[in-house]
Amino acid sequence: MENPKTTTTGEKTTQSQIFISWLATFILVLIVLSGVTVLIIWPVLNPKRLVFTVEDTSFQYFQISNDNLNASFNFTVQSQNPNSRIAIYYDSIHFKVIYQDQALGVGVMGPLFQPKDEKTRFYLNTTTNNRPIGLPRWASNDLKVQQKKYGKIKVDLEIYGKIRFKVGVWKSSHRTLIVFCPSVWIDFYEVKSFHKSNCNVQRL
Numbered sequence: 001m002e003n004p005k006t007t008t009t010g011e012k013t014t015q016s017q018i019f020i021s022w023l024a025t026f027i028l029v030l031i032v033l034s035g036v037t038v039l040i041i042w043p044v045l046n047p048k049r050l051v052f053t054v055e056d057t058s059f060q061y062f063q064i065s066n067d068n069l070n071a072s073f074n075f076t077v078q079s080q081n082p083n084s085r086i087a088i089y090y091d092s093i094h095f096k097v098i099y100q101d102q103a104l105g106v107g108v109m110g111p112l113f114q115p116k117d118e119k120t121r122f123y124l125n126t127t128t129n130n131r132p133i134g135l136p137r138w139a140s141n142d143l144k145v146q147q148k149k150y151g152k153i154k155v156d157l158e159i160y161g162k163i164r165f166k167v168g169v170w171k172s173s174h175r176t177l178i179v180f181c182p183s184v185w186i187d188f189y190e191v192k193s194f195h196k197s198n199c200n201v202q203r204l
Contacts, residue, residue: 047165050088051080052179052199054157055121057186062147067140068132073097073105073186075124075157077199081114087166088114091174095124098156102139124157151188157181157199178203 060072075095081088093109105126114120135143146153161177181199 047086048082049201049204050177051082052159052181052201053078053080054181054184054197054199056194056196057184059186059188060127062188064135064140064144065132067135067137069104069135069140069143070128070130070132071105072125072127073155075122075184077122077124077157077159077181078119079114079122080119081116084117085167087116089164089166089171090114090177091162091164093122093124093159093161095126095160096158097126098158099139099143099153102135104133104155124159147188152185153188154183154185157184159199163204176203177201 054075055078056074056076058074060074062071063069090109090112092111095107095109096103097105105128107124107126109122109124112120112122143153157180159177159179159181161179162174163177164174165172179199179201181197184197185195187194
């Protein structure tokens, strides 16, 4: 009568090593195939760069006292997605109002979905919430002069975002979006028309 076969520790170790090796190979193949798919699909889609413009600006209040700024700014920013096959998820958007490298306000906007080949407007608002921002003396004086003499101030708007592209059911990983909108005018008095400002997409 033959003795029943037994599995030794060495055989178990070999089987485990084979399984781990097979699993690692399988994962590697999936990664390679995913990379190749992206490399093939992306040039075919020929993605075009997003276009951003500031369409309108306003303020709710603006006060400088003892070099402390208490203000609320509103910006209407338009994003044009010129891609006919690519939709975009804006998972997070942060923005900052700057006057000659001095921050005048910051804000955050919630998630947003932009369909393919469509224009979408963002309504951005910054407010100090009665927590004034301390300004350098030069910035405080400059802003007061512009407000009194010209009735408006010129600022820069910076937008930072985490976005994803959507093509059919496929979604990309997060990409960093950086948009810089220079020389944006904010009028202290009501104006009949606003000359929109073009923005530069610095990273995508």
